[in-house]
Structures are given as structure tokens and as C-alpha cells.
Amino acid sequence: MPTIAEIARSLGFKAEGDVEIEILRPAHPSEATADALALAMDPKYLPLLNQGAARAAMIPEGADWRALGLEAAILTGRARFAMAGVTQMFAPVRDPAPGIHSSAIVSEDAVIGDGVEIGPLCVLETGVRIGDGCRILGQVTIGAGARIGPGALIHHGARICAGVEIGARVIIHPNACIGSDGFSFVTPEKGAVEAAKESGGATVVAGAENTVWARIYSLGRVRIGDDVEIGAGATIDRGTVADTVIGSGSKLDNQVQVGHNVSIGENCILCGQVGVAGSAEIGDRVVLGGQSGVADHTKIGNDVLVMASSGASGNVKSGSIYGGTPALPRNELGKMLMAQRRLPRLVEDIEALKKRFSD
Numbered sequence: 001m002p003t004i005a006e007i008a009r010s011l012g013f014k015a016e017g018d019v020e021i022e023i024l025r026p027a028h029p030s031e032a033t034a035d036a037l038a039l040a041m042d043p044k045y046l047p048l049l050n051q052g053a054a055r056a057a058m059i060p061e062g063a064d065w066r067a068l069g070l071e072a073a074i075l076t077g078r079a080r081f082a083m084a085g086v087t088q089m090f091a092p093v094r095d096p097a098p099g100i101h102s103s104a105i106v107s108e109d110a111v112i113g114d115g116v117e118i119g120p121l122c123v124l125e126t127g128v129r130i131g132d133g134c135r136i137l138g139q140v141t142i143g144a145g146a147r148i149g150p151g152a153l154i155h156h157g158a159r160i161c162a163g164v165e166i167g168a169r170v171i172i173h174p175n176a177c178i179g180s181d182g183f184s185f186v187t188p189e190k191g192a193v194e195a196a197k198e199s200g201g202a203t204v205v206a207g208a209e210n211t212v213w214a215r216i217y218s219l220g221r222v223r224i225g226d227d228v229e230i231g232a233g234a235t236i237d238r239g240t241v242a243d244t245v246i247g248s249g250s251k252l253d254n255q256v257q258v259g260h261n262v263s264i265g266e267n268c269i270l271c272g273q274v275g276v277a278g279s280a281e282i283g284d285r286v287v288l289g290g291q292s293g294v295a296d297h298t299k300i301g302n303d304v305l306v307m308a309s310s311g312a313s314g315n316v317k318s319g320s321i322y323g324g325t326p327a328l329p330r331n332e333l334g335k336m337l338m339a340q341r342r343l344p345r346l347v348e349d350i351e352a353l354k355k356r357f358s359d
Contacts, residue, residue: 002089004056007037008074013058016326017072018067020054026086029057035240039086041079058082113150124354131168143179149226161238167226167248174232178224182237182260182278184216216240225249227264231256237278246340266304283318292327 001022008015029045031056040046040057049057049068056072059065065073076082098115099107104122115134118124118136128142131150135144143162151169154160158172162177162287172178174253190209220239225248230236230263234252237260238244238292244258247266257275258264265284270276274288282288284302289308294300301318311325321330328336 001035004037004072004074007086007089010081010089011074011076011082013077013082014075015072016075017056017070019072021072023056026058027052027054028091029054032057035088039083041073041076041082045279058086096133101138104123107116119156125162137206155232155354161222163221165221165223167224167228168222169227171229173230173254174250176230176232176236178230178236179222179238180235182218182240183220184240184260184278185213186216187211200350220244220261224245228252234258237262240278253290259296 001024003019004015004021004023005019007023008019010040012289020187022186023037024035024036025277026039029038029040029048030051030199031169032052034053034055036054037053037056038049038052039267040049040059041149042246046059046194049070051067055070057070058074058076059068060079061075061077074253081306094267100102100118101120101122103120103254104118106118106124107113109124109126109129110124110128112130113134114231115133116130117135119140122136122139123141125142125144127145129147129260130136131148133150134152134278136154137156138162139157142160144157145162146160148154148166149168149170152166152169155172155174157175158179160166162181165182170267177218181236218238218240220241220243222236222238222244225244227249228246229251231252231254236244236246236258239261242261244261245263247264247268249267250264252270253272253274255273259278259280260278261279262276265286267285268282271288271290273291274293276282279297281299282294282306283300283302283303288294288306289310291308292306292310293312295311295313299314300312300314301320303319304316304322306312306324306327307321310323310327312322312327316322316327322328324333
């Protein structure tokens with residue numbers, strides 16, 4: 001078990017008190033036992049320390065650990081960043097098992113790097129290339145010609161379709177599907193959707209019941225940069241002709257849907273159930289809150305935050321915060337919400353005026 005001194009040194013923080021206390025695990029302050037490190041980096045958690053039995057805790061810089069009844073403390077700065085470091089230290093690690101499981105099916109012309117683990121019931125089709133040190137866990141399918149960079153971790157049941165290119169150190173969680181066909185269809189003549197958009201009408205045009213859909217096939221690929229993480233059940237469609245691109249360092253949460261021809265920049269965050277429609281362009285360092293959506297062909301600049309459950313249907317300039325559906329700049333959205341809250345009072349005032357003038 002690591003000591004307080006070893007944990008602090010590893011994370012680059014200062015430790016005080018009995019720094020030789022050994023730690024079994026991190027814990028919530030109210031549930032911490034004597035062998036646990038209580039995580040109280042946020043000041044609001046400090047009062048909870050007396051509910052547990054922790055001898056040591058991670059606390060904010062400037063907090064008085066003696067007054068909190070502790071024997072030792074690690075003094076931290078940014079709480080969430082400290083949480084990232086300490087959870088990484090104690091995260092369970094399964095030792096890699098290099099080699100190809102006997103039940104895996106690997107094409108004879110696949111190129112497998114050094115130290116690669118390929119788990120049970122995996123299928124690697126013709127022309128696949130796997131970089132050094134990759135871990136491909138059970139029941140993963142990798143389509144023809146796909147390439148995966150060194151150090152990648154592909155969790156159980158993920159599907160990597162033909163021609164997909166994945167960079168170094170990428171993590172793909174269970175049951176994600178990368179490189180499926182895009183959702184793209186067209187009618188021989190203008191269909192109801194096109195006609196309604198052009199006319200601005202509120203009803204479906206005549207003849208729409210005769211619509212027949214023809215598939216537009218996806219000939220492009222998906223290209224994923226380095227250090228990307230793709231959540232469980234996420235889906236990324238291949239491009240129609242141009243590629244769908246996910247920039248290096250970007251993180252996609254569970255059940256995110258990225259449509260065909262989408263371009264996502266570097267170090268973006270797409271939270272759970274985000275949907276990005278075809279041909280949208282998203283800049284660098286963009287955060288899309290949970291259940292938000294981006295309409296097709298929309299352009300979102302760099303350093304943009306789209307609030308949860310919002311719908312971006314028009315272009316968004318860099319450095320903006322947008323919210324609502326359709327999404328608006330946050331200050332405009334705030335004014336609209338305040339105005340909506342005043343509506344009941346306004347209706348009462350109008351009714352009172354109508355009664356006064358009708359008497």
C-alpha cells in the first residue's frame with residue numbers, strides 16, 4: 001500500500017503530518033475508514049470528515065488539518081484535477097496478456113505489432129494493421145483494412161468497421177461502433193422535407209405519400225486522432241466521400257452519435273447522448289452538453305460551450321456559450337427565460353385591464 005508521502009510525491013502535492021500512514025483506497029469523507037484516504041478537496045466536504053474514521057485526507061490548500069482531527073493531509077489546489085490524479089493511482093489495472101487467444105479469428109495477412117493482446121472470439125479481417133502494445137479484448141470485430149495505432153485499448157464487443165483509422169493510445173469502450181454507413185437517403189424528385197424547407201409551409205406537400213428513398217452509400221472512412229476516448233454504445237458513421245474525422249484528444253461519452261462527414265476538432269468533449277448530424281463542423285476545445293444536438297452542415301467555432309439539452313441549428317462563433325432550442329447566446333436565452341417567467345403576471349395584468357375597460 002502506498003504511503004501519504006508516496007501519493008503526494010506522485011501527484012506533485014505537499015503532504016503534512018504523519019506521512020508514513022499507508023493507504024488502502026480513496027473514499028468519500030463520510031465513509032472513509034482508518035486505512036482510507038478521504039477525498040475532501042472541495043471545502044464543502046470538510047464537515048463530512050467527522051462522519052468517517054479517516055486518519056488522512058486530501059484537503060484544500062490552507063485548510064487546518066489538525067483542527068479537522070486528522071493525523072496527516074495532502075494539500076491540493078484544483079479539486080477536480082486532484083481527483084483525476086488520485087483515482088488514476090488507485091484504478092484497478094488488469095495486466096495485459098500479450099498473444100492471440102485460440103478462439104480468435106485473425107486473417108493471415110493481418111499485421112500485428114509487438115506485445116499485442118487479442119482476446120477470445122475476436123475477428124480481424126484481411127489487411128488489418130494493429131500497432132505495438134494494443135489490447136483488444138473479447139468479441140471485438142475489426143473490419144478489412146482498418147488500422148489501429150500503438151497502445152490502443154479496445155473493450156469488449158466494440159465494432160471497428162472496414163477502413164477505419166485509429167491513432168495512438170485511443171480507448172474505445174464496450175459496444176461502440178466505429179465506421180458504420182451514414183444515414184443518407186434521397187428521393188428521385190423533391191420530397192416532402194425539401195419542399196417544406198423551400199416553401200416555409202406548415203403542411204406536407206401533395207404527393208408526399210409517393211416518396212421512395214434511395215440510399216446514398218458511404219465510401220469514405222472514419223479517421224480518429226491520438227488519445228481519443230469513445231464511450232460505450234457510441235456510434236460514428238463513415239463519410240459519404242470525404243472522411244468523418246475526430247481530432248486528437250477529444251472525448252466522446254456513452255451513446256454519442258456522430259453522423260457522416262462530420263469533422264470534430266481537437267480536445268473536444270461530447271457528453272452523453274449528444275447527436276451531431278451529417279457534415280457538421282466542430283472546432284477545437286468545444287464542449288457539447290448532454291443530450292444537445294448539432295444540425296447538419298452547422299459550423300461551430302473553437303472554444304464553444306453548448307449547454308445541455310440544447311439544439312444548435314445555426315452557425316456558432318468561437319468563444320460563445322449557447323443554450324436552448326434553437327440555441328441562442330446565453331445572455332439572450334437568459335432574457336427570454338426571464339420574460340417567460342413574467343408571462344403569467346402579464347396575462348393577469350391584461351385580463352385586469354380588459355375587465356376594467358369593459359365595465
